[in-house]
Amino acid sequence: MLELYHHGSSVCAAKVRWAMIIKNLDFETHYIDILKGDQFDPEYIKINPKSVVPSLVHDGNIVNESTVIMEYLDLAFPEIQLTPKNxxxxxxxxxxxxxxxxxxxxxxxxxxxxxxxxxxxxxxxxxxxxxxxxxxxxxxxxxxxxxxxxxxxxxxxxxxxxxxxxxxxxxxxxxxxxxxxxxxxxxxxxxxxxxxxxxxxxxxxxxxxxxxxxxxxxxxxxxxxxxxxxxxxxxxxxxxxxxxxxxxxxxxxxxxxxxxxxxxxxxxx
Ligand SMILES: N[C@@H](CCC(=O)N[C@@H](CS)C(=O)NCC(=O)O)C(=O)O
Incomplete structure (x- = not known):
């Protein structure tokens, strides 16, 4: 199962969300309102110690850093690739x-x-x-x-x-x-x-x-x-x-x- 922790105006979260949709992946979402301070919730800090979005959880494994998440998604789900092969x-x-x-x-x-x-x-x-x-x-x-x-x-x-x-x-x-x-x-x-x-x-x-x-x-x-x-x-x-x-x-x-x-x-x- 894929879970995305994200926010509506976060640029980092938006690029990951778009990549997941283009790749036809099914995922659950958790909305973290970073303008209200949800990112500082101790439970969320266990997932993302920097208190930022996005975070991806794949079958219980945490993947952080939006660019790294996108690279991971192309490795884990290579059917639709966004990273150029050349x-x-x-x-x-x-x-x-x-x-x-x-x-x-x-x-x-x-x-x-x-x-x-x-x-x-x-x-x-x-x-x-x-x-x-x-x-x-x-x-x-x-x-x-x-x-x-x-x-x-x-x-x-x-x-x-x-x-x-x-x-x-x-x-x-x-x-x-x-x-x-x-x-x-x-x-x-x-x-x-x-x-x-x-x-x-x-x-x-x-x-x-x-x-x-x-x-x-x-x-x-x-x-x-x-x-x-x-x-x-x-x-x-x-x-x-x-x-x-x-x-x-x-x-x-x-x-x-x-x-x-x-x-x-x-x-x-
Ligand atoms: N290097 C991180 C940066 C993430 C980041 O800066 N996220 C912003 C939203 S785009 C955030 O969560 N900010 C929370 C805050 O300002 O407290 C990544 O690429 O995932």
Whole structure:
């Protein structure tokens, strides 16, 4: 039996969920509301000591780290493979997933908290609950400095030290995607694969926050890829439908209000 611990707006969980659906796997889901602090439940920490989603449990065996989970799924269920077999395409895919784990993902946490999540937790939690929520993040979470950084972002927003650099880094990766997509239909060659599944939630995050202007009239190859991605039949059910309506609306409302700041930071009009 496969069990996925996940959350509706988690980019890491979304890519694993989409991979599982594309691979036609049956799985049970456990919803961990990371904006309410479910990830800090001692029972969940036994499964995921970093207090993050996603976690996969396969016949009682725990597999953590979203990129590793996707690699595991291709090994354990090879009938539908997302990882390219061609060695050079495999390497290109690994460059993407490595960059995502090391740099793009931490930048995404920063972008999302600065633009939307800091307002959402303030809106939904009492002052004491917010204090407890922020105090509960362990030393090694999304990153090794996430506990302190998250507190700073919730307090100072775009003014928190390091936020602008992370948003500029996000832009660098969207530009890099655009450059690669100038050469091929999908991120690695002419076949849709693991790199596309992995990067999709990061582009979707920007779109869900009402910031498609980030690529419109600016990154044309990324814009075309994004249109193709949204036409993949399982995109809607795997990525969008799992985000509760209230959270979808909050991401759009707070994200749109933050767009002028993001535009200033990445230097577009
Ligand atoms: N390296 C981990 C990172 C997972 C991660 O950062 N998950 C985020 C959601 S995308 C999370 O659970 N955050 C909880 C928090 O901020 O407390 C992975 O790839 O699985």
């Amino acid at each position: 060695p050079l395409e495999y390497v290109k895919t690994r460059y993407w997933t490595k960059a995502l784990d090391e740099l793009l993902h931490p930048a995404c946490g920063t972008l999302t908290f600065a633009c939307a999540h800091r307002h959402i937790v303030r809106k939904n939690l009492s002052e004491q609950e917010l204090e407890d929520f922020l105090a509960s993040t362990p030393g090694h979470s999304v990153t090794t400095d996430w506990a302190g950084f998250k507190k700073q972002i919730v307090k100072y927003g775009f003014e928190a030290p390091g936020v602008e650099e992370k948003i500029q880094l996000y832009d660098k990766y969207l530009q890099q995607m655009d450059q690669e997509l100038q050469k091929s239909k999908w991120l690695v060659g002419d076949e849709f694969g693991l790199a596309d599944v992995s990067l999709t939630p990061y582009v979707n995050r920007v779109a869900m926050m009402g910031m498609s202007g980030w690529w419109e009239d600016r990154l044309p190859y990324l814009a075309e890829w994004w249109a193709r991605i949204q036409e993949v039949p399982t995109f809607q059910s795997a990525i969008l439908d799992w985000c509760p309506e209230g959270l979808t609306n909050d991401l759009m409302t707070f994200g749109s209000k933050s767009w002028p700041d993001v535009k200033r930071i990445i230097g577009i009009n």
